[in-house]
Amino acid sequence: MTKTYLTPLSVDEQRDAGLPESWPFALRNMVEFSELDALNHVNNAAYLYWYENIRVRYFQHVALTKYQPDDPRIVIRRGEVDYLREMVQNEDYIVTLRTESYRNTSFTVYSEVWSSGVLRSTFRGVIVLLHPDGSGRMPLPAEFLTRIQTVDGAVKAG
Amino acid sequence: MTKTYLTPLSVDEQRDAGLPESWPFALRNMVEFSELDALNHVNNAAYLYWYENIRVRYFQHVALTKYQPDDPRIVIRRGEVDYLREMVQNEDYIVTLRTESYRNTSFTVYSEVWSSGVLRSTFRGVIVLLHPDGSGRMPLPAEFLTRIQTVDGAVKAG
Amino acid sequence: MTKTYLTPLSVDEQRDAGLPESWPFALRNMVEFSELDALNHVNNAAYLYWYENIRVRYFQHVALTKYQPDDPRIVIRRGEVDYLREMVQNEDYIVTLRTESYRNTSFTVYSEVWSSGVLRSTFRGVIVLLHPDGSGRMPLPAEFLTRIQTVDGAVKAG
Amino acid sequence: MTKTYLTPLSVDEQRDAGLPESWPFALRNMVEFSELDALNHVNNAAYLYWYENIRVRYFQHVALTKYQPDDPRIVIRRGEVDYLREMVQNEDYIVTLRTESYRNTSFTVYSEVWSSGVLRSTFRGVIVLLHPDGSGRMPLPAEFLTRIQTVDGAVKAG
Numbered sequence: 001m002t003k004t005y006l007t008p009l010s011v012d013e014q015r016d017a018g019l020p021e022s023w024p025f026a027l028r029n030m031v032e033f034s035e036l037d038a039l040n041h042v043n044n045a046a047y048l049y050w051y052e053n054i055r056v057r058y059f060q061h062v063a064l065t066k067y068q069p070d071d072p073r074i075v076i077r078r079g080e081v082d083y084l085r086e087m088v089q090n091e092d093y094i095v096t097l098r099t100e101s102y103r104n105t106s107f108t109v110y111s112e113v114w115s116s117g118v119l120r121s122t123f124r125g126v127i128v129l130l131h132p133d134g135s136g137r138m139p140l141p142a143e144f145l146t147r148i149q150t151v152d153g154a155v156k157a158g
Numbered sequence: 159m160t161k162t163y164l165t166p167l168s169v170d171e172q173r174d175a176g177l178p179e180s181w182p183f184a185l186r187n188m189v190e191f192s193e194l195d196a197l198n199h200v201n202n203a204a205y206l207y208w209y210e211n212i213r214v215r216y217f218q219h220v221a222l223t224k225y226q227p228d229d230p231r232i233v234i235r236r237g238e239v240d241y242l243r244e245m246v247q248n249e250d251y252i253v254t255l256r257t258e259s260y261r262n263t264s265f266t267v268y269s270e271v272w273s274s275g276v277l278r279s280t281f282r283g284v285i286v287l288l289h290p291d292g293s294g295r296m297p298l299p300a301e302f303l304t305r306i307q308t309v310d311g312a313v314k315a316g
Numbered sequence: 317m318t319k320t321y322l323t324p325l326s327v328d329e330q331r332d333a334g335l336p337e338s339w340p341f342a343l344r345n346m347v348e349f350s351e352l353d354a355l356n357h358v359n360n361a362a363y364l365y366w367y368e369n370i371r372v373r374y375f376q377h378v379a380l381t382k383y384q385p386d387d388p389r390i391v392i393r394r395g396e397v398d399y400l401r402e403m404v405q406n407e408d409y410i411v412t413l414r415t416e417s418y419r420n421t422s423f424t425v426y427s428e429v430w431s432s433g434v435l436r437s438t439f440r441g442v443i444v445l446l447h448p449d450g451s452g453r454m455p456l457p458a459e460f461l462t463r464i465q466t467v468d469g470a471v472k473a474g
Numbered sequence: 475m476t477k478t479y480l481t482p483l484s485v486d487e488q489r490d491a492g493l494p495e496s497w498p499f500a501l502r503n504m505v506e507f508s509e510l511d512a513l514n515h516v517n518n519a520a521y522l523y524w525y526e527n528i529r530v531r532y533f534q535h536v537a538l539t540k541y542q543p544d545d546p547r548i549v550i551r552r553g554e555v556d557y558l559r560e561m562v563q564n565e566d567y568i569v570t571l572r573t574e575s576y577r578n579t580s581f582t583v584y585s586e587v588w589s590s591g592v593l594r595s596t597f598r599g600v601i602v603l604l605h606p607d608g609s610g611r612m613p614l615p616a617e618f619l620t621r622i623q624t625v626d627g628a629v630k631a632g
Contacts, residue, residue: 033214034207034361036354038405038541044550045350045526048519049192056191067247076518080554089225089354192519194512196383196563202392203368203508206361225354234360238396247512349530350523365508372507383563405541
């Protein structure tokens with residue numbers, strides 16, 4: 001039994017779904033009734049959960065954390081979200097993510113939401129890494145650096 | 159590309175997923191970070207969204223409503239939820255639903271949540287049908303009655 | 317500056333708010349936009365958060381827990397909610413709670429939601445106490461027992 | 475009975491609560507258990523609900539809408555949120571809002587969250603006004619313009 005919603009979409013699946021370019025990490029999902037608000041479209045805050053959910057899956061996918069006590073603490077410091085076209089009940093969508101830039105102890109992720117071949121929303125988030133005990137900032141691990149440089153195409157910021 | 163999360167699981171898929179019996183309506187999903195609470199397991203209220211989401215999909219699947227202005231209003235009057243075994247981050251689960259009994263203008267749905275072959279939670283909800291303008295109770299449509307009698311095995315209550 | 321939303325309502329405040337009887341624990345709040353669903357009334361699952369929030373405040377108020385690692389784990393095993401009359405945007409309401417019965421390691425809380433002198437919803441929840449490490453059931457502490465017997469009027473269950 | 479949570483805080487109440495400057499619109503609230511995530515602090519998306527809730531109250535307070543079918547449609551096009559210091563269970567906070575700039579058919583609101591005299595988070599949101607039927611952009615009503623110019627100190631953008 002294929003569990004397509006559990007796994008990053010392949011390059012082929014992304015193209016078939018109408019994404020104009022392929023992403024290193026993309027997941028499929030569907031608008032649920034509970035995400036609609038009184039205006040009958042997806043609530044602005046609900047998108048933040050979509051963006052959080054793919055971040056958390058990505059952080060595990062790239063082995064940055066397993067959400068255990070000894071793992072780095074991953075903290076969001078800033079988020080910017082654009083709402084380009086509303087989403088309504090039962091719509092199918094793809095949410096994507098890549099790390100686009102990094103510094104010593106932080107990095108910026110960029111996400112998009114696509115549905116029916118139309119870009120609906122974008123998100124840019126600044127993420128800071130703290131030591132597991134929360135004591136202070138922690139340098140990005142070497143494997144994570146390699147991953148975001150080679151797979152995500154992330155560039156060193158300023 | 160199979161969109162397994164969009165469609166009711168087949169009898170074979172349900173058996174492969176470890177359900178001891180097959181259901182007329184079952185969907186697969188996965189615990190997301192945003193559903194966890196400070197105790198690090200799925201929050202008790204989050205299950206209510208799972209049960210609501212499958213109800214809403216089922217109501218459309220059996221053509222009781224398309225959530226348009228001319229459709230019947232579907233109102234929940236009572237819910238009973240049992241929490242049998244906690245669910246944690248990243249767990250895969252199946253949520254099921256069938257209508258188990260009915261009266262002239264109301265019916266009772268029953269749902270279960272299964273994960274790793276273990277029953278985690280159950281829900282029983284009493285649903286009332288109102289006319290589209292909310293003016294009063296509305297008899298169950300004939301096609302819905304036929305469906306719940308023949309497919310769901312629902313019995314007349316009282 | 318009075319922080320009425322932080323403190324249990326007094327007997328006088330409850331009577332002025334239209335409650336037909338006074339409760340050992342009652343809080344005031346207001347429906348927020350984010351609690352409405354596409355049907356333009358408070359979503360059925362949102363009430364569960366109201367009932368959870370007052371439980372958590374009550375558990376701290378009666379010193380059952382401070383939500384620290386050495387405190388008992390408080391787990392909900394069953395919830396029954398009745399939806400009697402819908403709630404809409406901006407409505408002011410009172411949510412109440414008392415422990416109505418207990419056994420050695422569990423107890424039952426009962427809550428109501430009142431607005432404009434009309435009962436809107438009720439909730440009954442079965443709560444189980446576990447040892448701080450989650451290892452097994454824990455007897456109700458003596459002070460908690462005294463409190464629920466003398467203030468809440470809780471009775472020993474069958 | 476004072477319903478402080480229902481009404482904008484006065485200048486005196488804001489000063490007593492530790493706000494360094496007074497705001498045209500400020501509300502008090504408290505962190506609830508349901509807003510915490512598995513990291514035991516307020517979830518990043520939960521702030522978006524706080525910011526939405528005060529916006530919606532403000533829009534009604536300044537009579538921009540009563541959320542009736544004949545009212546303008548108010549749509550968020552962009553949000554920027556900064557997370558400066560985490561918030562934890564039971565913390566009391568003030569959320570503030572003013573309109574800081576405007577164009578013909580849109581305006582920008584700015585909000586802050588304060589707790590224990592410390593700035594915890596900020597939000598800037600771009601809001602667009604549409605005709606009640608959603609057909610296209612609608613100029614800001616004259617009374618709203620006067621209000622944001624004289625009370626909020628909003629300036630015409632570029």
